[in-house]
Amino acid sequence: MTSTERIIEVRRAGDRANTEISWLDSRHSFSFGSHYEPENTHHGLLMVNNEDIVKPGAGFDTHPHRDMEIVTWVLRGSLVHQDSTGHAGVIYPGLAQRMSAGRGILHSEKNDSWTLTGEQSHSEPVHFVQMWVLPDEPGITPGYQQVEIQDELLRGNLVTVASGMPQHSDTAAITICNRSAALHGARLQSGQSVELPEAPYLHLFVTKGEVLLEGAGPLFEGDAVRFTAIGGQRVTASAPAEILVWEMHAKLAAA
Numbered sequence: 001m002t003s004t005e006r007i008i009e010v011r012r013a014g015d016r017a018n019t020e021i022s023w024l025d026s027r028h029s030f031s032f033g034s035h036y037e038p039e040n041t042h043h044g045l046l047m048v049n050n051e052d053i054v055k056p057g058a059g060f061d062t063h064p065h066r067d068m069e070i071v072t073w074v075l076r077g078s079l080v081h082q083d084s085t086g087h088a089g090v091i092y093p094g095l096a097q098r099m100s101a102g103r104g105i106l107h108s109e110k111n112d113s114w115t116l117t118g119e120q121s122h123s124e125p126v127h128f129v130q131m132w133v134l135p136d137e138p139g140i141t142p143g144y145q146q147v148e149i150q151d152e153l154l155r156g157n158l159v160t161v162a163s164g165m166p167q168h169s170d171t172a173a174i175t176i177c178n179r180s181a182a183l184h185g186a187r188l189q190s191g192q193s194v195e196l197p198e199a200p201y202l203h204l205f206v207t208k209g210e211v212l213l214e215g216a217g218p219l220f221e222g223d224a225v226r227f228t229a230i231g232g233q234r235v236t237a238s239a240p241a242e243i244l245v246w247e248m249h250a251k252l253a254a255a
Contacts, residue, residue, distance in 0.1 A: 006230040008215065013222025016051075023058035027051045029205070029224055043226045044201030044248030045181045048132035051207075051222065053125050054079070059110025065101035067138045069176040070130065071162050071183055072097045072109075073244060075207055077126030080116060083107035087144040090116060091128070094150030096161045096173040100135065102142040129207060129244065134252065135177040136164070147173040158186045158194040158245065165249070180250035188237035195234050201248040202227035209241025 017035035019026040029049035031041045041047070047068075054060075059080070072079065074091050082088040083099065084106040090113045091097045099107060111126040113119070152159045152173075163172035163182035172182065186194050188211070196202060204213070204225040211219050214233040219225065235243060 005228065007226070007228040008230060009226040009228075010216055010219070011224040011226065013220065013224075016222070023055045025053040027222065042252050043203050044246065044251045045133045045178060046131060046203050046246050046248065047134065047252070048130065049203070049205060049224070050130045051127075052130065053127045054109075054111045055125055056111050056121065056123050059112065060108055062106050062108045064104060064106050065099075066104050067135060067140075068101045069133045069135050069164075069178060070099045070101065071132075071174075071176065072099075072128055072130050073161070073185070073207070074126065074128040075242075077111065077124045077128075078113045079126045079128055080110050080113050081107060081144075083142075083144065085142050085144060088116065089146060091146065094153060095146055095148050097146040098144070098162055098174045098176055100140060100143040100177055102135070102140040103138075105142040129205070131183065131244075131246070133176065133178050133181050133246075136179055137177070140177055145174045149173045153185060153187045153242075156186065156188055156192045156194075158184045158197075161185045161244075165247075180248060182247045184245040184247060185243065186235075186245075187242045188235075188240070190237050190239050193234050193236035194243075196227075196231050196245060197247045198231040199227075199247045199249055200229055201246075201251055202231055203246040203248070204235070205244045207242045207244055210238040211241050211243060212236045212238055 016027040164178040
């Protein structure tokens with residue numbers, strides 16, 4: 001494939017690999033863990049797009065990461081983050097959160113918010129999307145950031161959730177350590193539409209509802225679209241919907 005080829009590739013929700021155990025239902029857009037597909041390791045700079053459902057009282061015990069920018073977006077419920085840099089907090093819908101693993105970090109993610117808040121335990125699963133991109137430089141200082149952006153998303157615009165691109169320095173809710181990548185999100189009522197950015201690589205993921213993508217037709221919850229050398233299409237909600245869009249101006253040098 002040459003860099004000038006214009007490609008729109010629809011990936012349906014049901015075609016994703018699935019990891020299912022007693023407390024976790026995880027669906028992977030790219031190769032992850034024991035699910036390895038040599039032709040499906042990334043798109044542009046995006047290496048992981050996992051949609052996870054975790055039962056209450058359970059979650060990912062403390063584990064390491066290195067040289068990765070990890071953005072977590074909660075769709076329903078709440079997720080507790082704790083890491084070795086001393087950060088701890090509850091992530092919920094409308095809160096943008098990023099962890100820079102840098103030269104090495106330990107963290108856990110669990111559906112047990114009552115351990116921090118002191119409130120009564122709940123029985124609601126947490127449903128979230130976790131996305132990974134490589135940083136521009138290895139070995140940076142580990143870091144953490146979170147910002148509430150609920151109000152902006154409810155206005156029906158494409159909002160910059162996370163970015164390392166210089167042009168988003170004053171508009172992004174949170175930053176990532178990659179100058180060629182940005183994550184946008186929108187919540188749309190039926191009939192509302194947004195225009196996708198122009199970029200060499202885009203990744204559109206429908207987290208909720210149903211939308212109509214110009215030139216490709218209807219997309220449903222869990223569907224994704226990978227764009228190469230093409231952008232600017234309109235996305236229109238057929239019902240109340242939410243979308244996440246990665247804008248990427250570079251790609252990984254190798255799979």
